[in-house]
Amino acid sequence: MESMKIYANQLRMHIINMLTESGSGHPGGSLSAADLLIYLYFKEMNIDIEDKDNPNRDRFILSKGHAAPVLYGTLAMKGFFSSDELKNLRKAGSFLQGHPDMKKVPGVDMSTGSLGQGFSAAVGVGLGCKIDKKTYRVYTLLGDGELQEGIVWEAAMAASHYKLDNLVAIIDNNGLQIDGTNDEVMKVNPLKEKWESFGWNVIEIDGHCFSDMEKAFTAAKQTKGQPTAIIAKTSKGKGISFMENQVGWHGVTPSQAERTKAIEELEKNNS
Amino acid sequence: MSIATRESYGNILIELGEENKNIVVLDADLSKSTKTAGFAKKFPERFINAGIAEQNLMGMAAGLATTGKIAFASTFAVFATGRAFEVIRNSICYPNLNVKVAATHAGITVGEDGGSHQSIEDIAIMRSLPNMRIIVPADDIETRQAVRAAANMDGPVYLRLGRLGVPGIFDENYTFTFGKGNLLKEGRDITIIGTGLMTSKCLEAAELLEKEGIRARVINISTIKPIDEDIIIQAAKETNKIITVEEHSVIGGLGSAVCDVVSAYCPVQVVKIGINDTFGESGKPEDLLIKYGLTADNIYHTAQKVVGSKK
Numbered sequence: 001m002e003s004m005k006i007y008a009n010q011l012r013m014h015i016i017n018m019l020t021e022s023g024s025g026h027p028g029g030s031l032s033a034a035d036l037l038i039y040l041y042f043k044e045m046n047i048d049i050e051d052k053d054n055p056n057r058d059r060f061i062l063s064k065g066h067a068a069p070v071l072y073g074t075l076a077m078k079g080f081f082s083s084d085e086l087k088n089l090r091k092a093g094s095f096l097q098g099h100p101d102m103k104k105v106p107g108v109d110m111s112t113g114s115l116g117q118g119f120s121a122a123v124g125v126g127l128g129c130k131i132d133k134k135t136y137r138v139y140t141l142l143g144d145g146e147l148q149e150g151i152v153w154e155a156a157m158a159a160s161h162y163k164l165d166n167l168v169a170i171i172d173n174n175g176l177q178i179d180g181t182n183d184e185v186m187k188v189n190p191l192k193e194k195w196e197s198f199g200w201n202v203i204e205i206d207g208h209c210f211s212d213m214e215k216a217f218t219a220a221k222q223t224k225g226q227p228t229a230i231i232a233k234t235s236k237g238k239g240i241s242f243m244e245n246q247v248g249w250h251g252v253t254p255s256q257a258e259r260t261k262a263i264e265e266l267e268k269n270n271s
Numbered sequence: 272m273s274i275a276t277r278e279s280y281g282n283i284l285i286e287l288g289e290e291n292k293n294i295v296v297l298d299a300d301l302s303k304s305t306k307t308a309g310f311a312k313k314f315p316e317r318f319i320n321a322g323i324a325e326q327n328l329m330g331m332a333a334g335l336a337t338t339g340k341i342a343f344a345s346t347f348a349v350f351a352t353g354r355a356f357e358v359i360r361n362s363i364c365y366p367n368l369n370v371k372v373a374a375t376h377a378g379i380t381v382g383e384d385g386g387s388h389q390s391i392e393d394i395a396i397m398r399s400l401p402n403m404r405i406i407v408p409a410d411d412i413e414t415r416q417a418v419r420a421a422a423n424m425d426g427p428v429y430l431r432l433g434r435l436g437v438p439g440i441f442d443e444n445y446t447f448t449f450g451k452g453n454l455l456k457e458g459r460d461i462t463i464i465g466t467g468l469m470t471s472k473c474l475e476a477a478e479l480l481e482k483e484g485i486r487a488r489v490i491n492i493s494t495i496k497p498i499d500e501d502i503i504i505q506a507a508k509e510t511n512k513i514i515t516v517e518e519h520s521v522i523g524g525l526g527s528a529v530c531d532v533v534s535a536y537c538p539v540q541v542v543k544i545g546i547n548d549t550f551g552e553s554g555k556p557e558d559l560l561i562k563y564g565l566t567a568d569n570i571y572h573t574a575q576k577v578v579g580s581k582k
Contacts, residue, residue, distance in 0.1 A: 055339070102337075102366050110337055111366040114357060120327045121362055124334020124342075127319055131295065132338065151358070154327035162319070 001210045007077065008038045009269050012239045014073035016266070018086040020259040025090060025098065028249040030070040032174040032207070032234040033141060037074045039213045040139055049079040052107065058136050059125050061110040063118030064143035064172060065099040066251075072096055072105070080107035116149030118142075119169060123155045126164035126227070137221070141170045145177030147188045153198065159227040160199030167227040168220045169200075172207065174236035176247050195229040207232025240265060273436035276467075277375040279414035280432050281306025284343065287422050288314045294422060295335055297321055297344045299328045304434075305345040305375045325350045329358040329370070336368035341422055347381075348374035348390035348431060352397055363427050364402045371421045372397075373430040377407075378518035379546065379563060380435035380468065380556040389551035395523025397429040398496050405495040406449070407431040407525075409470040410440045413493055416447035424449065433518075435556045437468045440491070452499040458488035461578050462506035462513045463570060466492050466525045469516040469544075475567035476574060485578055498528045500536070507537040512577050514542045516570055518560075521545040542577050544570060 011034045019025045041047065045058040062071045069089065076083040081095075088094035095104040099113025110125075112118035122140035129136055146152065159167055171191065179185045188194075195202045201223045205212035213232075220228035236250070237243030240262045254262060288294050288310050297319045302308040311318035319335075321328035325346055332342040344351070351374040352359070363370045374393065381389045397403050406421060406428060408414035414432070421428040440455070455470070456477050465473035470491045477487040488510055490502055507513060513533065515526035526543030533541055546563055560566055 059337075110334065111362070114361040116326075117330050117333075117358055117362045120330025120358070121334035121337065123327070124331035124336075125338055126334075127331060128295075128335045128338030128340055131317060131335075131340070151324075151326040151330060154321070154324035155330060158321060158324070158327055158331065161322075 004038050004042060004210050006270060007042055008035045009266050011038055011070065011073045011077060013263060013266050014076065014083065014086055015069045016240070016254060016259055016262045018069055018073065018089045019253040020256065021087040022089040022091065023253050025069055025253055026066045026251050027243060027253060028176065028236040028246070029064060029143060029172065029174065030067045031238045031240060031243065032236045033067050033070045033172045034238065035208045035210065036141065036170055036172065036213070036232055037070050039210055041074050041078050044217050045139065046136065047078070052080065056134060056136050059109045059138045061118045061122045061125070061140040062100055062112055063122065063140050064115065064146055065112030065118060068098065068100050071100055071108070075105070075107040078107070115143070115146040116151035120151050120155040122167060122169070123159045123164065126159065126167040127162060129166050130162070130164065136166070138167045139170065141172055144171055144173045144175060144182055144188055145185070147171070148186045156195070156198040156200065163225045164227045165224050168217070168230060169227065170230045170232055172234050173231050174234045176236045176245070176250065178250050180247055191231050199226055201226050201228040202231060203228060204231045205233070207234035208238060273438050274411045275434055275436045276408055276411070276414040276432040277306045277434060279411040280373055280375070280418055280430070281309050283415040283418045284310045285313050287419060288317065291341065291422065293339060293341050295319065295340045295342050297328055297332050297342060299323055299325050299346040299350065301346055307345050325355040326358050329355040330362050332370045333362040333366070333368050336370050341369055341371070343371045343373050345373045345375065347388060348377035348393045349388055352390065352393040356396060360400055364400045367402045367426050369425055371428045371430060373418070373432060375432040376434045377431045378433060378467070379551040379559045380433055380518060382434070382556040382559065383553050385553035386550035391520045391546045391551060392523065393431060394495055394519050394525065395527070398523060398528065403427050403429055403496065405429045405431065406493055407467040407495055408493050409467055409491055410437055412439065412441040412443065412445055413447055417493060420447055420449050431467065433468055435468065438471050440471055440474070447493070450494045450497050450499060452502040453491040454488070454502065455491055456487070456489040458486035459510055460486045461574055462488040462490060462510040463516065463574060464490045464492055464513060464525065464529055465516045466495060467518055469518055469565060472565070472567045473516055473570060476570035479567065479571040480574055485574065487574060492525060495525055495528055498532060500532050503529055503532045504536045507533050507539045512540050514544060514570065514574055514577060516544045518565055519545050521547055540577065542573060544573060
C-alpha cells in the first residue's frame with residue numbers, strides 16, 4: 001500500500017506537469033481520481049503490458065473522459081507509452097487527445113468524453129464478456145455530475161437486468177461540477193439508494209484510502225448476479241492544498257508559479 | 272410479390288447468425304416491428320433487448336463491438352438517428368466501431384403512426400458523420416445482400432429499411448456491390464436516380480415516358496455514402512438532365528449527394544423529388560405517397576417538364 005501512495009503522488013505530479021504544459025484541461029477531477037486509478041492499474045486489474053491486446057484482459061473505461069490526464073499519466077507509468085509524451089497533451093499532432101481516443105492512445109479501451117456514454121459502452125463490454133463466457137472484468141469510472149445524464153440510468157438498468165457481476169462502476173464522488181456543487185446544480189443524492197434501487201450492489205468508500213479500495217473491489221468480485229457500484233468519496237483537486245474542493249479548478253490549468261507550488265507540496269509528501 | 276425490406280433484414284439476420292457466431296443483435300422493444308424477433312428466438316444468448324432506451328442501445332452496441340462482436344442495433348429510424356444521434360457520433364463513428372445501425376420504419380410509409388414517427392431526415396444526419404456508410408436497399412434481394420455486405424465490412428454502417436412491402440426489382444443473379452449504383456434502364460434523354468422503395472417507381476415512370484418517345488436512363492443508388500460518382504458523372508455527361516427521387520427530405524439526402532457530385536464534376540440541371548421540407552402525417556402509406564408526390568406519375572410529369580424545358 002505504501003508503494004501505491006508513492007505512485008499516486010507521482011501520478012499527481014504528471015497531472016500537474018502535463019496540464020501546465022498544455023494550458024488546457026481538467027485538473028480537479030483528474031486529481032480526485034488519481035488514487036483510484038493507481039489502485040486499479042497497479043493492484044486490481046489483470047493487464048499485462050507485454051500482451052496488451054489479450055482478449056482476456058480486464059477493461060477500464062474512463063466514462064468521465066475529461067479526466068484524461070489521470071488516465072494518460074497512469075498508462076504512461078504502466079508502460080503503455082513514454083511519460084515524455086505527456087507534455088504533448090492536447091497539442092496538435094499529439095496522440096494524447098483532450099479526451100481519451102481508443103484509436104490513438106495505447107491502452108485506452110474505449111473513446112469517451114461525452115458523459116454517460118462510456119458507462120453505456122462498459123455495459124456492452126460486460127455483455128460481450130458474458131456472451132463469450134469469459135471471466136475478465138470491466139471497470140468504469142464516472143463523475144458524480146455525470147450521473148445527471150439520462151443514459152447513465154438506462155445503462156444502470158440494463159447492467160442489473162443482465163446480471164453483469166463482471167462490471168464495477170466507480171463513482172468519483174467529489175461533489176463538485178462546473179457550475180457549482182452537485183446540490184446547487186442538480187441534486188444527485190441519495191446515491192446509495194439510487195443505485196440500490198436500480199439493482200446494484202453498492203459499496204461506499206473513501207476514494208483516497210487504498211485499504212478501503214481493497215475491501216470494496218474484493219467484495220465486488222465475490223458478488224454474483226448483480227453489478228457493483230463503488231461510491232468513492234473524494235476531494236476534487238486532492239493532494240494540492242490550493243486546489244482541493246475548489247469548484248474553480250474544474251477546467252482551469254495551473255500557471256508556472258502554481259505548478260512550482262503544487263510540485264513542492266507533492267515532493268514534500270514523498271519525503 | 273411484395274416484401275418489406277425490414278422483413279428481408281429479419282430473414283437474412285437469422286442466416287448470418289448461423290454462419291457467424293460473432294453477430295449479436297440489439298433492439299429497443301421493437302423486435303416484432305424491426306423483425307429482429309426471429310433472430311432473438313433462434314439465438315437468445317446473442318440478442319440483447321435494451322428496453323425503450325435508444326441511447327443505451329447504441330452505447331451497448333459500441334461496447335460489444337470493442338469485444339469483437341458485429342453488433343446490429345435496430346429500432347425505428349427516427350429514434351436511431353434522432354434520439355441516439357450523439358451516441359452514434361461519439362461512441363460508434365468517432366472510434367469507428369463495428370456497429371450496424373439497422374433502422375426500420377424510415378420515411379413516410381410508416382403510415383398511420385404519423386409525422387412524429389416518420390423519419391425524413393435520417394439520411395442527411397447520417398451522411399454528415401465521418402466513418403459512417405449508408406445503404407438504402409430497394410427490394411428483398413438487394414436487402415439480403417446489403418445486410419450481408421454490411422456484416423462483412425468493418426466499421427459503422429447505416430442500413431435504412433422500410434415498413435411497407437416493396438416489389439422485387441432484382442432477380443437471383445443480382446450482385447450487390449457496396450459503393451456502386453446500378454444502371455437499370457438505358458436512356459439518353461434524361462436520368463432518373465432513385466433509392467429505396469422509390470426505385471421501382473422510377474422504373475414505372477420511365478416506361479410511361481418511353482410511350483411518348485422519351486428515353487429515360489434509370490439508376491438505382493443503394494449506397495448513398497460513399498456514393499458512386501462515376502455512374503452519376505457519366506449520366507450527367509450523357510443525358511444532361513437528372514431527377515433524383517427519394518422518400519426523404521430534399522435537404523441532405525440522395526438528391527443533395529447527387530448535386531455534390533454533379534456540381535463538382537459536371538454541372539447539369541438536377542431536380543429533386545422528395546419530401547419538401549415538411550413533416551409527414553397519418554394516413555395509409557399509399558395515400559401519403561400520392562399526397563407527397565412520391566409516385567411514378569409525378570416522376571413522369573416532372574421528367575416531361577425537365578426534358579421539355581431546354582432543347
